[in-house]
Amino acid sequence: MEKRWSVLDALRHSRHDWLNKIQLIKGNLALNKLERVNEIIEEIVRDMQHETKLTNLRARRFAEMLMTYNWEARKVSVTYEVLGDGCDLSAHDKELTEWCAALLQEIEYQADMNGENHLDISIEASAESARLFFDYSGTIKDGTALADWLKQHQRGHAICMDHFSIHSNEMTVVINICA
Numbered sequence: 001m002e003k004r005w006s007v008l009d010a011l012r013h014s015r016h017d018w019l020n021k022i023q024l025i026k027g028n029l030a031l032n033k034l035e036r037v038n039e040i041i042e043e044i045v046r047d048m049q050h051e052t053k054l055t056n057l058r059a060r061r062f063a064e065m066l067m068t069y070n071w072e073a074r075k076v077s078v079t080y081e082v083l084g085d086g087c088d089l090s091a092h093d094k095e096l097t098e099w100c101a102a103l104l105q106e107i108e109y110q111a112d113m114n115g116e117n118h119l120d121i122s123i124e125a126s127a128e129s130a131r132l133f134f135d136y137s138g139t140i141k142d143g144t145a146l147a148d149w150l151k152q153h154q155r156g157h158a159i160c161m162d163h164f165s166i167h168s169n170e171m172t173v174v175i176n177i178c179a
Helices: 007-030 034-055 060-071 090-110 143-152
Strands: 076-084 117-125 129-137 159-166 170-178
Touching: 007 034, 007 060, 034 060, 034 076, 060 076, 060 090, 076 090, 090 117, 090 129, 090 143, 090 159, 090 170, 143 159, 143 170
Parallel strands: 076 117
Antiparallel strands: 117 129, 129 170, 159 170
């Protein structure tokens, strides 16, 4: 699941994203929708603040995975936010990245290509630990299989599942990372 981007690929995708944002601002300016322009700019600033906080967690592979996830055609779109003062997750980067990539792969497998599927990841980071909340809304073809996967992947060296809940079109998973 993990793809390593070359510097040129990363710059190309980043440039594409920024051009889309600029075109959105220009379009709303042309329609004289100044309130919407301000909202878009606020969204961009908020996204950049979360990106900064994500990279400050020092989990390089994990940050790269989240920041580039939507660059490819996927059944599920992913957003993230980082709350709190932050912590150093560098010692857990590999385990965290592999666990999250496997979870994303399971969710992609369960999602319907024709559905609107979204995963929001909230990371609460403090000096002592981090807690990750995965909130998914969209198709779940087989909730039992997804629950079985989560039960089999409840513990790692640093990852400990707090709880999970699966319903017909939504799922919540909470894990703790001991930093």
